[in-house]
Amino acid sequence: MPAPAGTKRVRGVQIYRPFIYGTEAIPFDPENRPKDAPPDHTHKWKVFVRGVNNEDISYWLRKVQFKLHDTYANSVRMIESPPFEVEETGWGEFEIAIKFYFVPDSTEKPQQIWHGLKLHPYYGDVEQQKRDRSMVTSVCYEEVLFNEPVEAFYDLLTGGAQVTKSKGGKGAKGAIKAPPTAEIPLKSSGANKFSKEEENKELDRLGEAVKQVQKLIAEEKTKLVEEEAKLQELEKTEGKPIKKK
Known part of the structure; x- marks a missing residue:
């Protein structure tokens, strides 16, 4: 139905x-x-x-x-x-x-x-x-x-250009109204800080932060590998530690 x-x-x-x-x-x-x-x-x-x-x-x-x-x-x-x-x-x-x-x-x-x-x-x-x-x-x-x-x-949300009634007399043509948009402005202005420009800046900042985190993770992994190697060497020369019951 x-x-x-x-x-x-x-x-x-x-x-x-x-x-x-x-x-x-x-x-x-x-x-x-x-x-x-x-x-x-x-x-x-x-x-x-x-x-x-x-x-x-x-x-x-x-x-x-x-x-x-x-x-x-x-x-x-x-x-x-x-x-x-x-x-x-x-x-x-x-x-x-x-x-x-x-x-x-x-x-x-x-x-x-x-x-x-x-x-x-x-x-x-x-x-x-x-x-x-x-x-x-x-x-x-x-x-x-x-x-x-x-x-x-x-x-209503996606319609193309819309014709609005003119206030003029007989025979007057309607004005073309721009279709509604969902896009934020390309550039920021004094009255508006939300724009593609600011969005891209924030994405760049997030990208740099991700790189820093990845760098820190890599450094910590390297330290962990080095400490594991030291531990293995100590176990060869000193023996494994005895675990207390």
Whole structure:
């Protein structure tokens, strides 16, 4: 019996879509403190989900739910259109639950991840960053995997150039919209550190680390062979040690 319309899956296919998520926080300027911030709050912060290079990801992601700490009024924030982000103020760090709801065509169930809000610098010149009131960022790269997507969603994810309706008058031609992409940028930029360039650098670093480990293993094997040879020589001249019962 054939699958109902809209539920037939593309067998043997896996499609991924990359995105980034994280937090940004900056300490209040004592001379320009937000008037509506509670007296014990010390930072302004933001939690977000976005495309790797700020691309539009709403063609596969319908809405995002952010679950903040229970001390916040309306601690569950549902963001139903881009930008998928929440801005707040606070004084403490905590884990934020981020739940993804995919577009209806996907028929996919929501997925959830967790991310820790970072308010304070934790690497580099920490004291200087505190003095400068530098922005503290904690950003992660992630890929969502759609295993054997339904046909309609497969078309959304992989369709070619799409024609969008023009706002012009009668006879106006539609604009050609570039097809969606799953590729991360080739080069890094100030606003984005996730790129093929950084990926290749990391692969080079891992390759060098593997070489170092292999070198250390070879050196230890050589030492072991030498020690075994010394032991055999001692056993020939001194005899084998007597084992105590």
